Every structure is written in C-alpha cells, then in structure tokens.
Amino acid sequence: MGAKWRLAEYKVLLYRLFLGYLFYFMARVLFFAFNTHLFAVDGFWALLKLCYYGMAFDTTALLYTNSLFILLSVLPLKVNTRPGFQKGMAVLYFITNLLCYATNFVDIIYYRFSQVRSTKATLDVLADENNKKLLFTHFSEAYWYVVALFIICSVCWVWLYKRVKLKPQPVTDNKVYFLSSVVSFFVILTLVIGGIRGDFEHSTRPINMVDAYKHITIPNQGDIVLNTPFAIFRTLGTNNYKLQHWVDDAYISTNVKPIKQYSSQPVAKPNVVIIILESMAREYWGSMNRDVAIPGFKSYTPFLDSLSNSSLIFTNAYATGRQSIHAMSSVLAGIPSFQNAFTSSPYAKQNIQSIVSVCNDMGYQTSFFHGAANGSMGFQGFGSILGYKHYYGRTEYNNDRDFDGIWGIWDEQFFQFMGRNLTQQKQPFMATLFTLSSHDPYQLPEKYKARFTGGPLAIDKCVQYTDNALREFFNYAKTQSWYSNTIFVITADHTSQTYYPEYSKQVNRFAVPILFYSANPAYNLKGIRTDLASQMDIYPTLADLTGYHKPFRSWGRSLVSSLPNEQPKLINSTGNIYQFMQGNYTYLFDGKNFTGIFGVEDKGLDKNLMPGGLNPEMQKGMQDCKALIQDYVDRIVNGKMVAR
Numbered sequence: 001m002g003a004k005w006r007l008a009e010y011k012v013l014l015y016r017l018f019l020g021y022l023f024y025f026m027a028r029v030l031f032f033a034f035n036t037h038l039f040a041v042d043g044f045w046a047l048l049k050l051c052y053y054g055m056a057f058d059t060t061a062l063l064y065t066n067s068l069f070i071l072l073s074v075l076p077l078k079v080n081t082r083p084g085f086q087k088g089m090a091v092l093y094f095i096t097n098l099l100c101y102a103t104n105f106v107d108i109i110y111y112r113f114s115q116v117r118s119t120k121a122t123l124d125v126l127a128d129e130n131n132k133k134l135l136f137t138h139f140s141e142a143y144w145y146v147v148a149l150f151i152i153c154s155v156c157w158v159w160l161y162k163r164v165k166l167k168p169q170p171v172t173d174n175k176v177y178f179l180s181s182v183v184s185f186f187v188i189l190t191l192v193i194g195g196i197r198g199d200f201e202h203s204t205r206p207i208n209m210v211d212a213y214k215h216i217t218i219p220n221q222g223d224i225v226l227n228t229p230f231a232i233f234r235t236l237g238t239n240n241y242k243l244q245h246w247v248d249d250a251y252i253s254t255n256v257k258p259i260k261q262y263s264s265q266p267v268a269k270p271n272v273v274i275i276i277l278e279s280m281a282r283e284y285w286g287s288m289n290r291d292v293a294i295p296g297f298k299s300y301t302p303f304l305d306s307l308s309n310s311s312l313i314f315t316n317a318y319a320t321g322r323q324s325i326h327a328m329s330s331v332l333a334g335i336p337s338f339q340n341a342f343t344s345s346p347y348a349k350q351n352i353q354s355i356v357s358v359c360n361d362m363g364y365q366t367s368f369f370h371g372a373a374n375g376s377m378g379f380q381g382f383g384s385i386l387g388y389k390h391y392y393g394r395t396e397y398n399n400d401r402d403f404d405g406i407w408g409i410w411d412e413q414f415f416q417f418m419g420r421n422l423t424q425q426k427q428p429f430m431a432t433l434f435t436l437s438s439h440d441p442y443q444l445p446e447k448y449k450a451r452f453t454g455g456p457l458a459i460d461k462c463v464q465y466t467d468n469a470l471r472e473f474f475n476y477a478k479t480q481s482w483y484s485n486t487i488f489v490i491t492a493d494h495t496s497q498t499y500y501p502e503y504s505k506q507v508n509r510f511a512v513p514i515l516f517y518s519a520n521p522a523y524n525l526k527g528i529r530t531d532l533a534s535q536m537d538i539y540p541t542l543a544d545l546t547g548y549h550k551p552f553r554s555w556g557r558s559l560v561s562s563l564p565n566e567q568p569k570l571i572n573s574t575g576n577i578y579q580f581m582q583g584n585y586t587y588l589f590d591g592k593n594f595t596g597i598f599g600v601e602d603k604g605l606d607k608n609l610m611p612g613g614l615n616p617e618m619q620k621g622m623q624d625c626k627a628l629i630q631d632y633v634d635r636i637v638n639g640k641m642v643a644r
Contacts, residue, residue: 006180008166009080010188013073015164020062020097021055023157024227027104028054030149032224034108038115038504040218040604047224053215054225056207059195061229065100067192069093074188076181081166090161098154103228105150109143113279113440113496114322115509116575117209117226120235120340131373131406138406142441208234209576218605220506222576240339241347241637246626255620256627257566258635259643261551262544262558267522269362269428271486272355272542276327276434277466279496282511283503284463288315291530294500298455300463303471304490304515311517312525314559317533318510318581319494320572324434325377327493330535332356332386332432334556335641338573342636343382352641353553355539356386359430362548365389367425369418369433371397371409379434388432392421404437410445411437411466415473423480434493437469438462457497483519487545489538490515505604507579507586510572514538516559524560532568532581532600533559551643553635555628571628580625583617585609587625594622 028051032039041047063070069092072080079085107118114122126132140147171177198207209231212222252258282288286299287308292315299305320336321327329335329342333354342348359366367390368383374393375381383391394400394408402413409417418433425431442458444465452468454461470490477483492512498504503511514533516525523545536556544558557566570581578589581600588596588605596608597618609618635641 006177006184008169009073010184012164012166013070016093016161017062017066017070019157019160020066021058022160023101023153024054024058024062024104025051026153027101027108028224028227031104031108031111034146035111037498037501038112039221039224041221041224050216050221050224053212054227056198057212057226057230060198060207061100061227061233062097063192063195064233065096065229066093069096070188070192074181074185076178076185078171078177081168083168086166093161094154094158098157100229101154102150103232105146107228108146109139111223113494114575115220115495116322117223117231118228119209119231119575123232131376134406138441212576218506220509220574235339241345241633243633243637244626244630246630247623251623252627252631255624256555256631258553258555258631259551260540260543260554260558261549262540262561263549264544264547264561266545266547268485269364269546270518270520270523271422271428271482272359272364272430272489272546273422273486274331274355274430274432274489274538274542275470275491276331276432277490277492278324278435278438279459279494280435280438280463280466280492280513281495281498281503282315282317282492282513283495283498283500283508284460285513287313288513291315292502294502297500300455300460301467303467303474304513307470307474307490307517308515310526311515312527312529312560313516314514314529314531314533316530317491317512317514318507318535318570318572319492319512320510320535320570322494322510322573322575324493325379325382327535328377328379328382328434331491331493331538333641334536334539334554335636336536336555336571336573336632338578339575343378345636347636347639348382349385350639350641352386353643354386355430355542356383356388358539358543358546358548358552359428360387360389361550362546363428365425365427365429367392367421367429367431369393369414369421369431371411371414371436372407376408392418404443404445406441406443407436407439409436410469411435412445412469412472415469416476419473419476419480422477422482427482427485429482435466435469438466438496455499457499459497478519485520486518487523487525487542488515488517489542490517491535491538502603506574507581507603507605510579514559516541529559532570534570534572553641553643555632569624569628571625578625578629580621580628582621582624585618585621587621589622589625589629591629594625597621 212225216222285301285304287305289297320330325341325343326337333352335342356366366388368388369392370379371394374395380391397409397417402409404410422431438459442462444452448465452461452464491514495509518525537559540554540556541559544561572579580587584600586598586600587594597610598605
C-alpha cells in the first residue's frame with residue numbers, strides 16, 4: 001500500500017497525540033481547582049488563556065514523552081498496522097504517557113507545600129528519603145481522591161485511545177511505500193524538533209521554564225502555564241551554577257560584602273541551640289502578627305508568643321528556599337538555594353564556612369538532631385560536610401514506641417532527648433534540632449487529639465502540638481545549668497498551608513519567623529524588629545554573638561550589630577525566578593532580564609513599576625542583585641566558600 005495507506009496511520013498518530021493535549025488540559029484545570037487560593041486568576045476566561053499559553057509546554061512534554069512512540073509509528077517497518085505491533089505500541093504509549101502524566105497529579109497536592117512545579121531537584125530530595133515505600137503508601141491513602149482522579153483520567157484516556165484503531169493493511173508497492181515514508185519522516189522530524197524547542201522562532205535556544213512567565217503579570221501564574229513533566233525534562237542535566245561576569249570584583253566587595261568580620265566581646269562563650277521548626281510559617285505565630293491587620297486572626301503558638309515577649313523577634317523575615325533541605329544550608333551556612341538545592345549539587349562536597357565551622361574553630365561541641373531515619377533528607381550527609389561532631393537521629397533515639405509511623409520520633413519526646421543529651425555535653429556546645437511533627441499528614445499522638453483541635457488548616461493542630469513540645473523542652477532546660485548562658489534561635493524551614501489571603505501573596509509565601517532568646521541579659525536579645533531579615537542572616541548573627549573575630553564568608557549580615565555598611569537584603573527563588581529585596585523595592589530577575597520591580601510593601605507583586613522608568617535606587621538594586629548572584633555562583637563553582 002502506498003502514500004494513502006500511510007496517511008491513515010498519520011491521522012491515527014495525530015489523534016493519539018491529541019489525546020495527550022486533552023488530558024494535560026484536564027490535569028491543568030484540576031491543578032488550578034485544588035490550588036485556587038494560591039493564584040489570582042480573574043475568572044474562567046483568564047484560566048483558559050493560561051491553558052492556551054500552556055499548550056507550547058504541553059507540546060514539548062508530549063513530544064519528549066512520545067519520541068520513541070512517534071519514531072516507531074513513522075518508520076517504514078511494513079508491520080506497523082498488524083495487531084501484534086499495535087498492541088505493543090499501545091503498551092509503550094501508556095507506560096510512558098501515564099508515568100509522566102502522574103507527576104501532574106503529584107503536584108496537585110505537593111504544590112501547596114513547595115510553591116513550584118516539581119523539577120529534577122524534587123527527585124533529588126526524594127532520592128535522599130529512606131522510607132519511600134512508607135511515604136508512597138501514606139500519601140496514596142491520605143490523598144486517595146487525587147489517586148482516584150488520576151485513575152479515572154487514565155481509564156478515559158485508554159478508552160478513547162481504543163475508539164480509533166488502525167486496520168491491518170499489506171504493503172503492495174514497496175517503492176511508493178518507502179519513498180512516501182522517507183518524505184513523511186523528515187517532515188514529521190522537523191515538526192517534532194520544532195515542537196520540542198517550543199516553536200520555530202527560538203533560533204538560539206529551546207523554551208524553558210522562565211518562558212512561562214512572559215505572557216503573565218502575576219508571577220506564580222506561570223506554574224499554571226507549565227506542566228510538571230516539562231519542568232522535570234527541562235531540568236534534567238541542567239547546570240544552574242553558570243559563571244557570570246556582570247560586575248567587577250571591586251563592586252562585589254563594596255556592595256555585596258561577602259567577607260564579614262565582627263569584634264563583639266561576650267563575657268563567656270555562649271552555648272547555641274538552633275531550632276528549625278518544620279513548616280512553621282510566620283502565619284501561625286501570634287507574636288509575629290500583632291501589627292498585621294488580619295481580620296479574625298488566631299494564633300496557634302501560645303508558648304512561642306509568651307517567649308517572644310522576652311526575645312528579639314523579626315516580624316519581616318523570609319526563607320531563602322522552598323524545601324527543608326534548602327533551609328539547612330540557608331540557616332547554618334547562609335547559602336540560599338534557587339532552582340536546585342545547593343546540598344544536592346555536585347558543589348556541596350567542599351570546605352564550607354558555617355556556624356558549625358565557626359563553633360568548631362572556637363572549641364565547641366557540635367551536634368545535629370533530627371528524629372527521622374538517619375540519612376533522611378540528606379541532613380546527615382550535609383551535616384558531616386559542615387563538620388558536626390555528633391549526629392542524633394531515630395537510630396540513636398533507639399525507641400520506636402515513640403515513632404509517629406511516617407516521619408520519625410514525635411517532637412515532644414525528641415526535644416526531651418536533645419535536652420538530656422545537652423546536659424551531658426561539655427560546654428560550650430552548639431546544637432541544631434530539625435523538628436518533623438508539623439508535617440503532612442498532620443497527625444497527633446493519641447493523648448493530644450482532644451486537646452489540640454487546631455483551626456481551618458490541617459497543620460494548625462500540629463503547630464499547637466509542636467508549640468507545646470517547645471514549652472516542655474524549655475521547662476526542662478530551665479532546670480539545667482547550661483540554660484542561663486545559652487542563646488536559642490527559633491525559625492522555620494519554609495512555609496506551608498495558607499489560610500489568610502495576606503500570606504497567599506507571592507512574597508509572603510516565604511514568610512518565616514526568626515526569634516533569638518537568652519535568659520542572660522548580657523546578650524540584649526529583646527525587642528521587635530521590622531527591618532528586612534532572612535535565614536541567611538542567622539549564621540553571621542551567631543558568629544557575632546559568640547565572639548568570632550576571624551573573617552568569614554557570608555552573604556547575610558549580623559542582625560545584632562546593624563553596621564551602616566550592611567544593607568538589609570534578601571534573595572530567594574520561586575524555582576524559576578529570582579526574588580531580590582533591598583531598600584524600597586522587590587526585583588524579579590529570570591537570570592538574564594529583570595521582569596518586574598515592585599514596591600517593597602507590594603507583597604502580592606501587583607503593580608510593576610518598571611514601565612514608569614528606573615530611578616537611581618532601582619538601577620543600583622538591579623546591579624546589586626546581579627552582583628550577589630555572580631559572587632554566589634563564583635564561590636560555589638570555584639571552591640571559595642571559605643574566606644580568603
């Protein structure tokens with residue numbers, strides 16, 4: 001059979017690819033429907049417009065996924081229409097398509113925690129988990145309705161696929177068959193290459209994740225335009241640590257000031273306890289919202305609120321990452337994570353200055369506590385790189401009667417475990433505890449289910465529980481000799497579920513608390529600060545408070561020295577776009593161009609000021625943003641994470 005016979009094949013191929021577009025559209029609508037409160041989409045037509053823009057990204061994802069299927073469909077094999085061959089093709093089609101399609105459904109739930117489409121970095125984080133089977137079982141049960149929706153969509157996809165079949169046809173004219181096949185092959189190959197690149201206009205590069213933002217004005221709507229398979233494919237094998245040369249070294253030294261040195265003189269070396277609370281966003285803390293006009297606001301942290309009255313708190317503080325593993329490098333070493341977690345990069349295995357190295361240099365005992373299975377989240381490995389002398393996990397706790405069944409040891413018991421260990425340690429010590437109970441699936445020990453009833457969010461009751469666990473820990477610590485000369489730092493790794501519209505705004509999706517407390521009045525850790533602060537300021541602040549006098553590398557600043565030449569600044573990333581805050585403005589930068597400048601009070605990034613022209617402060621802010629990123633990449637890639 002000749003060209004006419006092959007034309008029937010091509011029509012069926014187009015139909016099968018069309019089914020991909022149809023079900024990707026359905027997944028995008030479901031993604032939006034389950035996360036409506038996170039997006040400012042003005043009506044149904046606005047959503048359809050975003051879906052239309054998403055077709056270019058769907059095309060790339062579908063062509064990547066179906067590349068082998070398309071190749072086998074168009075090659076002149078002479079057996080293409082035989083039933084056995086078509087059955088094999090159907091198996092290939094659905095294994096590849098449904099596997100990729102499933103990632104869209106994972107993000108229906110995971111997006112509310114990560115605030116970004118899953119990428120290769122997400123797979124890296126999952127690779128560090130030791131209890132993958134348990135997590136898969138739990139999330140399949142907890143979010144059964146999403147699994148059910150995926151199954152329903154998959155069944156419908158299979159049913160529609162089977163509605164159109166190829167009739168077996170013998171090849172009667174080999175010459176026409178092969179000639180028409182070769183011509184068609186090159187035409188289809190050209191179309192596939194153009195589709196994978198995004199269109200035929202991108203002569204220098206294929207479309208990538210930042211291109212999802214060129215048609216929108218509200219940044220996070222780009223995550224509606226994108227699909228998860230595209231985000232994963234486009235980040236496989238990518239290098240997000242590309243050296244840049246925007247400014248000279250003198251500009252970096254003057255404006256970024258990556259090398260810090262302080263001269264405080266504490267009477268004695270204080271103990272340091274850093275507590276990183278899982279998902280404990282600023283939204284849940286009453287003391288962090290006393291001056292925020294949120295109607296009907298309710299606090300779920302009575303102990304932390306009372307502790308705040310005797311602490312130095314920062315009510316305008318932000319995370320510099322989106323995931324737990326990002327927080328470890330940010331809080332302890334002042335290293336933010338952007339597209340990928342620094343800890344998952346090949347550059348993590350180098351000599352890194354951090355509060356751990358500072359304390360080790362000063363003769364401290366250093367310990368890391370995390371109640372999950374040893375090695376979970378990559379904490380143990382990165383902790384070893386930083387130089388912790390001791391690691392305490394679920395193995396060292398050695399009592400699974402206190403295991404929560406999913407993540408690890410309940411916070412209350414693990415706090416007490418840390419307290420007892422600190423009592424046995426030689427002073428001065430530096431300890432870090434990373435909690436875990438305020439994490440999905442948001443469950444409580446049986447004895448607390450009636451006591452902590454929470455609020456409108458599933459996490460609220462777990463916030464109450466962890467807050468009480470902190471109360472019990474401090475009650476114990478007060479009875480110990482080390483308490484009176486200990487500096488406590490309490491912060492969160494990242495944000496989580498949101499209820500109040502104020503905290504659904506783009507900038508506030510990174511809003512975390514920072515608290516410094518000491519019973520020793522000599523450290524003067526009291527008051528409420530509203531100046532800009534971030535996780536990467538914690539490490540230099542502690543270096544200052546402990547009396548470390550040597551130069552050290554840090555992109556943050558000491559929050560207790562407030563030197564005039566250390567301008568408050570913040571940088572983080574939505575996963576695709578840098579967010580840089582300094583002075584009166586927030587800047588959005590895609591790595592090549594600035595896409596928006598907003599007033600620092602415009603947390604929703606609603607009014608782009610760039611069309612009105614750039615004033616001198618804006619121009620300097622843009623230059624400072626580039627300079628910080630340039631120095632960040634240079635130091636990471638070239639092994640300069642220690643002051644020289």
